[in-house]
Amino acid sequence: MKDFGIGLLGFGTVGAGVVEGLKRNGDLIASRLGVRPVLRWIADLDTTRDRGVEIAPARLTSNAEAVIDDPAVDIVIELIGGKGAALALTRRALQKGKPVVTANKALLAEHGAELFGLAAKHNTDIYFGASVGGGIPIIRVLREGLVANQIVSIHGILNGTCNYILTRMEQEGLAFDDVLKEAQDKGYAEANPALDVDGFDTAHKAVILAWLAYGAFIPTSQVLIEGIRHLAAADIRYAADLGYRVKLLAVVKRHADAVEVRVHPALVPRTHMLASVHGVFNAMMVHGDMTGPTLLYGRGAGREPTASTVIGDVGDLMKNLLTGSARRFQSTGGEASVRLLDRGEARTRHYLRLSLRDRPGTLARITAVLGEHGMSIASVLQQEGAGEYVPVVIVTHHCLERECQAALQEIAGLDVVGGEPVRIRIEE
Amino acid sequence: MKDFGIGLLGFGTVGAGVVEGLKRNGDLIASRLGVRPVLRWIADLDTTRDRGVEIAPARLTSNAEAVIDDPAVDIVIELIGGKGAALALTRRALQKGKPVVTANKALLAEHGAELFGLAAKHNTDIYFGASVGGGIPIIRVLREGLVANQIVSIHGILNGTCNYILTRMEQEGLAFDDVLKEAQDKGYAEANPALDVDGFDTAHKAVILAWLAYGAFIPTSQVLIEGIRHLAAADIRYAADLGYRVKLLAVVKRHADAVEVRVHPALVPRTHMLASVHGVFNAMMVHGDMTGPTLLYGRGAGREPTASTVIGDVGDLMKNLLTGSARRFQSTGGEASVRLLDRGEARTRHYLRLSLRDRPGTLARITAVLGEHGMSIASVLQQEGAGEYVPVVIVTHHCLERECQAALQEIAGLDVVGGEPVRIRIEE
Numbered sequence: 115m116k117d118f119g120i121g122l123l124g125f126g127t128v129g130a131g132v133v134e135g136l137k138r139n140g141d142l143i144a145s146r147l148g149v150r151p152v153l154r155w156i157a158d159l160d161t162t163r164d165r166g167v168e169i170a171p172a173r174l175t176s177n178a179e180a181v182i183d184d185p186a187v188d189i190v191i192e193l194i195g196g197k198g199a200a201l202a203l204t205r206r207a208l209q210k211g212k213p214v215v216t217a218n219k220a221l222l223a224e225h226g227a228e229l230f231g232l233a234a235k236h237n238t239d240i241y242f243g244a245s246v247g248g249g250i251p252i253i254r255v256l257r258e259g260l261v262a263n264q265i266v267s268i269h270g271i272l273n274g275t276c277n278y279i280l281t282r283m284e285q286e287g288l289a290f291d292d293v294l295k296e297a298q299d300k301g302y303a304e305a306n307p308a309l310d311v312d313g314f315d316t317a318h319k320a321v322i323l324a325w326l327a328y329g330a331f332i333p334t335s336q337v338l339i340e341g342i343r344h345l346a347a348a349d350i351r352y353a354a355d356l357g358y359r360v361k362l363l364a365v366v367k368r369h370a371d372a373v374e375v376r377v378h379p380a381l382v383p384r385t386h387m388l389a390s391v392h393g394v395f396n397a398m399m400v401h402g403d404m405t406g407p408t409l410l411y412g413r414g415a416g417r418e419p420t421a422s423t424v425i426g427d428v429g430d431l432m433k434n435l436l437t438g439s440a441r442r443f444q445s446t447g448g449e450a451s452v453r454l455l456d457r458g459e460a461r462t463r464h465y466l467r468l469s470l471r472d473r474p475g476t477l478a479r480i481t482a483v484l485g486e487h488g489m490s491i492a493s494v495l496q497q498e499g500a501g502e503y504v505p506v507v508i509v510t511h512h513c514l515e516r517e518c519q520a521a522l523q524e525i526a527g528l529d530v531v532g533g534e535p536v537r538i539r540i541e542e
Numbered sequence: 543m544k545d546f547g548i549g550l551l552g553f554g555t556v557g558a559g560v561v562e563g564l565k566r567n568g569d570l571i572a573s574r575l576g577v578r579p580v581l582r583w584i585a586d587l588d589t590t591r592d593r594g595v596e597i598a599p600a601r602l603t604s605n606a607e608a609v610i611d612d613p614a615v616d617i618v619i620e621l622i623g624g625k626g627a628a629l630a631l632t633r634r635a636l637q638k639g640k641p642v643v644t645a646n647k648a649l650l651a652e653h654g655a656e657l658f659g660l661a662a663k664h665n666t667d668i669y670f671g672a673s674v675g676g677g678i679p680i681i682r683v684l685r686e687g688l689v690a691n692q693i694v695s696i697h698g699i700l701n702g703t704c705n706y707i708l709t710r711m712e713q714e715g716l717a718f719d720d721v722l723k724e725a726q727d728k729g730y731a732e733a734n735p736a737l738d739v740d741g742f743d744t745a746h747k748a749v750i751l752a753w754l755a756y757g758a759f760i761p762t763s764q765v766l767i768e769g770i771r772h773l774a775a776a777d778i779r780y781a782a783d784l785g786y787r788v789k790l791l792a793v794v795k796r797h798a799d800a801v802e803v804r805v806h807p808a809l810v811p812r813t814h815m816l817a818s819v820h821g822v823f824n825a826m827m828v829h830g831d832m833t834g835p836t837l838l839y840g841r842g843a844g845r846e847p848t849a850s851t852v853i854g855d856v857g858d859l860m861k862n863l864l865t866g867s868a869r870r871f872q873s874t875g876g877e878a879s880v881r882l883l884d885r886g887e888a889r890t891r892h893y894l895r896l897s898l899r900d901r902p903g904t905l906a907r908i909t910a911v912l913g914e915h916g917m918s919i920a921s922v923l924q925q926e927g928a929g930e931y932v933p934v935v936i937v938t939h940h941c942l943e944r945e946c947q948a949a950l951q952e953i954a955g956l957d958v959v960g961g962e963p964v965r966i967r968i969e970e
Binding site for chain 2: 131135138139143146147243249250251254257258259260261262263264387390397402403404405406407408409410411412413415418419421422423425426429430433436437438439442443462
């Protein structure tokens with residue numbers, strides 16, 4: 115049986131999972147594939163810390179370049195993260211014609227066009243299954259399984275930290291800050307949680323999914339990104355009363371002449387499969403024109419789930435090397451260049467929570483403003499309040515993002531309105 | 543761009559979907575894969591019926607052998623169904639070294655060992671993504687995505703007809719016979735529904751999944767198969783009261799020295815993702831030792847979803863032919879030969895509904911019999927009744943199948959018990 119040499123760059127959580135997985139299931143993988151992955155080197159700046167997996171110390175080095183350059187290394191796994199060393203080392207491997215497996219969503223979202231071009235130039239591959247969805251095979255399914263489909267839309271819960279926080283806020287009625295602290299204590303959230311809770315991690319993943327579906331890299335900087343920091347326990351409670359759960363969604367959608375990519379909290383009907391995704395789990399609902407709705411659900415992060423997908427990619431690359439079939443998949447949606455839909459042209463329903471002065475005619479003024487901006491009301495929830503202002507929750511029919519923004523700007527300036535209006539989009 | 547010739551055998555519902563899909567999305571597929579599928583022939587005994595898709599009449603023939611033999615046909619799609627002509631024609635194609643795409647679960651479950659052996663002998667492939675789960679890429683995910691995992695278990699809702707019937711029974715409180723008739727009127731159930739409602743279709747699919755996971759074909763005749771015909775509206779209602787939904791499940795599980803495969807209705811906790819699968823949808827929950835739980839959900843049948851998966855397989859085979867990499871995947875779980883777990887050794891909780899004579903000491907006698915057979919009670923639901931007998935619902939803790947069967951046999955013979963005890967297994 116043919117062996118293929120693996121060079122692992124980055125010996126963190128997922129790296130240790132890869133080592134563990136190859137050790138525990140290496141024989142099984144070899145018997146399934148007829149080829150065997152052999153770990154030749156592990157490169158990390160820290161060569162002393164115990165990662166809880168047994169390795170031969172002589173195989174651990176701080177010289178990542180030497181690992182890439184070793185002729186005994188056929189496949190490079192990049193699990194360093196970030197866009198510094200990871201970028202330089204990925205370039206180096208590709209330039210040597212060595213295929214790369216990466217879980218680095220930020221790297222691909224920002225430098226994907228360059229790196230995939232480099233892979234093509236050197237007739238080799240980048241596989242990136244673990245960059246979106248951890249242990250969930252969404253990349254493989256989009257690239258290969260749904261190849262016959264026009265991708266109508268993708269709705270994804272792509273960040274386990276955010277979903278954990280939102281689940282706890284809903285189930286316990288807690289405030290964002292309290293749950294964030296709890297998540298940090300449990301290790302579900304980073305000390306600096308901005309990448310997760312402000313939506314950037316989800317946006318990187320959305321950019322990768324949009325690229326697979328439609329063949330163009332949308333610059334992350336142009337994507338509408340709204341995180342979950344501003345969500346109040348009250349809104350999650352009102353949403354529940356209305357039959358919805360609040361989820362941080364990535365939305366990727368095909369329009370006639372543009373692609374829509376946005377990341378924001380959204381009200382999802384409680385009966386929808388995505389509303390049943392609790393805690394740190396991730397899920398993606400893909401609508402293909404032939405398949406209809408297809409959902410994938412599982413662990414979107416973590417040592418072994420992510421390592422499972424990394425090793426799955428290694429399996430593909432070993433087969434590609436064995437049969438001389440690099441570039442098996444073009445890794446592109448294949449469609450002509452697509453333009454990003456203007457943010458203002460997104461069309462959704464909206465949940466609005468306004469703090470209104472409790473006197474006659476107030477609601478009529480609000481509905482008049484909404485109507486002037488093309489927004490019609492589906493339902494209103496107004497409860498008796500004790501103070502000068504009462505909370506009023508309005509659910510609208512579909513309207514354009516720019517109509518809603520203009521209406522909210524005008525409403526915020528009315529003397530009957532206290533505080534900032536709250537708006538959460540609704541996806542159905 | 544290189545063309546590959548496709549010969550389609552069987553111009554029924556899915557066949558028409560393949561024709562439609564290749565027509566509508568052929569350019570997209572070609573731009574994604576860099577190769578183009580070209581439909582050379584369609585073979586069907588009926589060459590006149592309108593299938594709602596436009597084809598050149600000269601491409602339609604009743605001579606399937608000639609289609610296979612045509613040197614311009616590189617890939618054969620078998621959508622005839624059944625085990626007669628489909629078997630002979632699949633053999634013929636493989637013997638000529640031509641790869642075959644099939645959606646024929648019965649054929650694979652019964653003749654898979656022979657056909658995969660034949661494919662290996664002639665250095666070609668059988669792809670069978672559409673044999674389980676229609677538009678859901680479960681076969682691809684098990685074969686490639688989860689290659690690094692020991693498969694701990696698979697729980698699947700694999701038959702849309704049964705799930706539609708169970709959903710309607712639950713939501714409307716209807717009896718099985720009434721819903722079956724409605725399903726037949728709507729075209730969701732066959733005139734002869736036995737293959738679906740008696741569990742055989744699900745069992746064929748379970749056998750294929752078990753083979754992918756563990757590398758051995760379990761004879762369908764040895765699988766525990768129980769359908770949904772005997773389910774009463776009352777049981778579905780009681781299950782709901784207890785927090786469960788009733789689903790027809792395929793259960794495939796790894797034990798230390800055996801594989802468990804069974805098909806039967808099961809109570810599933812309402813909070814479990816599988817309980818949210820309504821109507822004709824299918825879903826599979828796969829537990830890998832690295833990924834943890836992973837769910838795939840979508841349309842498990844129908845013209846376009848199934849055709850989507852068939853065309854996806856064609857995509858793989860075109861790439862295999864292009865790069866001379868047939869036999870890319872061994873299509874086996876790769877483990878040593880596995881034995882089927884004895885039916886009596888299956889371990890589950892149980893829902894029991896007994897009709898008991900309404901007099902003192904009756905329940906004590908029942909619990910004594912259960913206890914003698916190693917079964918302990920988790921909860922009892924007894925309501926006041928008007929007649930001589932009252933229904934009593936018992937939920938047990940885990941016990942062995944043979945313990946439960948022995949207990950039920952003894953209970954059925956007691957003079958305080960009226961009618962046959964009802965038993966539904968619980969999966970959690």
